[in-house]
Amino acid sequence: MPETTDTSIPGNDNAGGGLKKSAVVAIIGRPSAGKSTFLNAACGEKVSIVSPVPQTTRNAIRGIVNAERGQLVFVDTPGYHESDKKLNIRLKALARDRLGESDLLLYLVDSTREAGREETLIAELLAPHLDRVVVAINKTDLAEARPASVRTFLSVALPGLGADRVFEISAKTDANVDALLTRLMDLAPAGQAMYPEEYYTDQAVDFRIAEVIREKAILNTREEIPHAIYVEIADLEMKKGGKELWARAFLVVERESQKSMVIGKGASMIKKIRLEAVRDLNKLFDYRVNLDLQVKVNHNWRQKDPLLGRLTGR
Ligand SMILES: Nc1nc2c(ncn2[C@@H]2O[C@H](COP(=O)(O)OP(=O)(O)OP(=O)(O)O)[C@@H](O)[C@H]2O)c(=O)[nH]1
Ligand SMILES: [Mg+2]
Structure with missing residues (x-):
């Protein structure tokens, strides 16, 4: 059976048809390396929330790229960060879990930062899986980008990595992202699509709404507050024959003092x-979203294991 077929049959006929390419690609990298920005650029949609605050992503978020040759399922992971905090330990484990479950590993390196210990730890994690690794040197649109020093770091930390596995990209401007996607597709094994072709993510509606609210909360607050927030969807109701969605949500913080700052x-x-979230949600969905958003306190929620398990999906 040919590895690729040049048919341009619409729909998801390939799910049961001839073998195309199919791979799960884990995106690994330090906090703020641009993993979620890359995921959105690859999928052409806002799949994962983005902010300048490190450790924005808390879940293994999937974004799906459908092409003639096959399907790449990207899994965004929380930034790999060394710390003893409970939430962080879970986030790190989540990133680590993905290594075993993925066909390919896309290692994203921020070219504007010095490598240091954290980067070395990630490279050590990836070294045993070199045959599955592709590296994207990110943020090359910025004047302070130092792709050459990233290459030097890679030659020491991941010796044996082929030059054809390293790409200089900008997830923000899309530069070289297509070339990287082509390479990942080359490396993808033959297999059946995991999702119908019209899918670009597998996230449930309530989760996406919660994430967009969380992004806006992170972007509008400072200091410890972005990390002290989670969002709970209390109620979702579709009205007007599917034309309007009514959502009732809580922005949850850790302390009373944070509550008054967020209000x-x-x-x-x-x-x-609320307004910024509604604006984005109306772009994401083809129905109108109405949002009732309130703030409440869940004291020291980051110390509560069952809740952390639910929030990180692990
Ligand atoms: N100039 C520039 N900025 C970028 C690029 N990629 C990401 N950024 C910015 O870097 C910051 C972090 O981006 P994210 O995509 O949230 O990073 P992340 O790796 O998902 O971070 P965590 O989820 O916290 O691990 C945001 O302010 C992005 O706008 C890039 O290619 N160029
Ligand atoms: Mg992220």
Whole structure:
């Protein structure tokens, strides 16, 4: 059976038809390396939330790229970060789990930062899987990018990695992303599509709404607050024959003092977060989203194991 077929049959006929390519690709890298930005660029949709605050992603979020030759299922992972905090230990384990479950490993390196200990730890994690690794040197659109020093680091930390496995990209401007996707498709094994072709993510609607709210909350707050937030969807109701979705959600913080900061003077902050979230949600979905957003406290939630398990899906 040919590895690729040049048929351009619409729909997802390939799911049961001739073998194309199919791979799960884990995206691994330090916090803020640009993993979620890359996922969105690859999928052409906002699949994963993005912010300048490290450790924004808390789950293994899937984004699906469908092409003539086959399907790549990218799994975004939380940034790999060394620390003893409970939430962080779970996030790190989540990234580690992905190594075994993936066909290919896309290692994203931020070319504007010095490598240091954390980068070395990630490279050590990846070294035994070199035959499955592709590296993207990211943020090359920035003047302070130092791709050459990343290459030097790679030659020491991952010796034996072929030059044809290293790409200089910008996830933000899309530069060289297509070439990288082509290479990943070359390396993908033959197999059946895992999702129908019209899918670009497998996330449930309530999770996506919660994530967009969390992104806006992170972008509008400072210091410890971005890390002290999670979002709970209390209620979702479709109305007007599927034309309108009504969502009731809570932005949950750890302490009373954080609650008043997130609400803001005359509720100005929570209103801003709500409006920004609604604007994005209306772009994401083809129905209108109405959002009732309130703030509540769950004292020291980051110390609570069952909740952490639920939030990180692990
Ligand atoms: N200039 C530039 N900025 C980028 C690029 N890729 C990501 N960024 C920025 O870097 C920051 C972090 O990006 P994310 O995509 O959230 O990074 P991440 O690796 O998913 O981070 P965590 O989820 O925290 O591990 C954001 O402010 C992005 O806009 C790039 O190619 N160029
Ligand atoms: Mg992320």
